[in-house]
Amino acid sequence: MTNQLAQIKLFFQDNLIIKNDNNDLRDSLNIEDAEILFNIGLPNSTELDFKFTKETNYLNNNELILDDSENGKIIYNITNHHVYLFFPSNKKKIILNVGLFQFLFSIYYYELFLNNWKNDKKNRAHYFDDFEQKMNILNNHFQSLDYYWEAIINELSPICIQTPHKKN
Incomplete structure (x- = not known):
């Protein structure tokens, strides 16, 4: 895991947002999650419209708000370990x-x-193909869920398909 996280740090460099250390939150996380939030950070992404903050904000006792934008919130459920996008307008x-x-x-x-x-x-x-393969391995059960990355993969897929030219 350490080598993989070093790879992340090298790729994103100054774009990683590290949460302000919080002992109460640290105590409720597993070691890997604490390492990511307090030492590695989460990368802001213009393409995905992810804008993480350093602040520790809770939705309730077991849900941590990672990104709180106007359109939706990225939330981490500490209990079941799900990261999800929540749209307050339609719940x-x-x-x-x-x-x-x-x-x-x-x-x-x-x-x-x-x-x-x-x-x-x-x-x-x-x-x-490489991206799709890595995402399928990483998220091996994504097709069975109402899943964000599946939509991203499907959206990107046509850009790589080359249709053959028909001869007259």
Whole structure:
């Protein structure tokens, strides 16, 4: 895990938002989650519209608000380890990941894919296949859930499909 998290730090550098240390919260987290929130951080993402804050805000005793934007909140349920997007306007929840490690790496794989895709137009299909494979391994049960990343993968998929030219 340490080597993987070092890879995240190197990729995102100054874009990682580390939560202000909070002993009460630290005591309610497992070691991996505490490491991510208080030492590694969560990466802001312009493409995904994720804007994390350093503050520790609770929705209730077992749910931590990671991102509180106008359109929706990213919430981490400490008890069941779900990270989800909550839309206050209609009370809808969409699961992002099971666990902060999966959440962090889903953002990383997405941003890495976009970076590679933009910089190497010849190999776009390869980068999409690699991204899809990594996301399927990381989130091996995503297809059975009302799942955010499945929608992202489906949305990105057509950009890599090349239709053959018909001969007249």
